[in-house]
Amino acid sequence: MTDTALKPLVCVPTYNERENIEKLINRILEEIPFADIMIIDDGSPDGTGGIVDKIASNEPRLHCIHREGKQGLGTAYIAAFKWALERDYTHCFEMDADFSHDPKDLPRLLEATKDFDIAIGSRFYAGRLSIVNWPLSRLILSMAASLYVRVIIGIPLWDCTTGFKCFRRKVLEHLPLDIVRSEGYSFQIDLNFRATRMGFRVGEIPIIFADRTEGGSKMSKKIVFEAIWRVWQLRWNGFMEDLGYFFKGKRRPMPGKEPDHL
Numbered sequence: 424m425t426d427t428a429l430k431p432l433v434c435v436p437t438y439n440e441r442e443n444i445e446k447l448i449n450r451i452l453e454e455i456p457f458a459d460i461m462i463i464d465d466g467s468p469d470g471t472g473g474i475v476d477k478i479a480s481n482e483p484r485l486h487c488i489h490r491e492g493k494q495g496l497g498t499a500y501i502a503a504f505k506w507a508l509e510r511d512y513t514h515c516f517e518m519d520a521d522f523s524h525d526p527k528d529l530p531r532l533l534e535a536t537k538d539f540d541i542a543i544g545s546r547f548y549a550g551r552l553s554i555v556n557w558p559l560s561r562l563i564l565s566m567a568a569s570l571y572v573r574v575i576i577g578i579p580l581w582d583c584t585t586g587f588k589c590f591r592r593k594v595l596e597h598l599p600l601d602i603v604r605s606e607g608y609s610f611q612i613d614l615n616f617r618a619t620r621m622g623f624r625v626g627e628i629p630i631i632f633a634d635r636t637e638g639g640s641k642m643s644k645k646i647v648f649e650a651i652w653r654v655w656q657l658r659w660n661g662f663m664e665d666l667g668y669f670f671k672g673k674r675r676p677m678p679g680k681e682p683d684h685l
């Protein structure tokens with residue numbers, strides 16, 4: 424897809440990714456040269472932010488938000504989305520810096536937003552695994568998380584926690600970014616839940632996901648526990664919202680049924 428009317432922003436949160444960042448920036452710009460990149464660095468002690476600034480001084484497509492201290496993925500993405508909404512970007516990607524997400528898939532996800540409002544890179548679409556090198560424990564955790572989310576809040580997605588996504592601008596304009604508080608896995612679940620309830624079409628595009636080879640994981644027990652209880656909070660919020668619709672005699676938008684209602 425090389426439509427000149429498209430102006431995507433690839434948002435990449437970083438914390439200690441010095442081994443990956445330069446290579447990743449180059450690969451993204453190779454695959455999707457008409458996109459800009461926004462790195463959101465939380466004061467990485469390994470100097471990732473400084474490396475980005477150095478590259479950005481000669482690369483106008485590269486931008487960086489520097490934040491003080493590790494503040495989590497959720498607020499990092501929200502800062503980047505708000506920055507994009509103040510400008511004329513047509514799409515925003517979410518992407519990890521550790522090469523788990525292949526830059527080659529960026530054009531495929533963008534293409535998929537012709538049919539969907541959010542295209543998500545799915546690691547186990549229709550039950551088919553496409554994961555390279557991941558420890559069995561991580562695989563089970565991720566699949567179990569998606570099943571748990573499907574059962575409790577009923578999002579019709581195979582992979583609810585993936586962090587490789589492309590949003591059409593319209594979605595970000597309507598999501599209540601100021602009230603989303605989720606940080607890790609639950610940030611992905613939260614946005615998927617809110618977007619599907621608003622009637623946006625969320626589509627899964629199979630991708631091959633590889634474990635990181637450089638740098639260390641930031642996955643923690645805190646992130647897992649946050650996801651477990653946040654799902655119940657989302658379900659409760661959804662229930663209260665439905666009660667509101669019921670008493671007002673209104674119908675809430677059906678996922679994918681009224682894509683142009685907003």
Ligand SMILES: Nc1nc2c(ncn2[C@@H]2O[C@H](COP(=O)(O)OP(=O)(O)OP(=O)(O)O)[C@@H](O)[C@H]2O)c(=O)[nH]1
Nearest residue numbers: 436437438463465493494495499519520640641642
């Ligand atoms: N800005 C910012 N980036 C973060 C933070 N935590 C993680 N990241 C980045 O978010 C992306 C995903 O983090 P990972 O450590 O790969 O976490 P993960 O993918 O859940 O775990 P692994 O499978 O072990 O890699 C990477 O680009 C990280 O550098 C944070 O608190 N702030």
Ligand SMILES: [Mg+2]
Nearest residue numbers: 519521523635
């Ligand atoms: Mg990772």
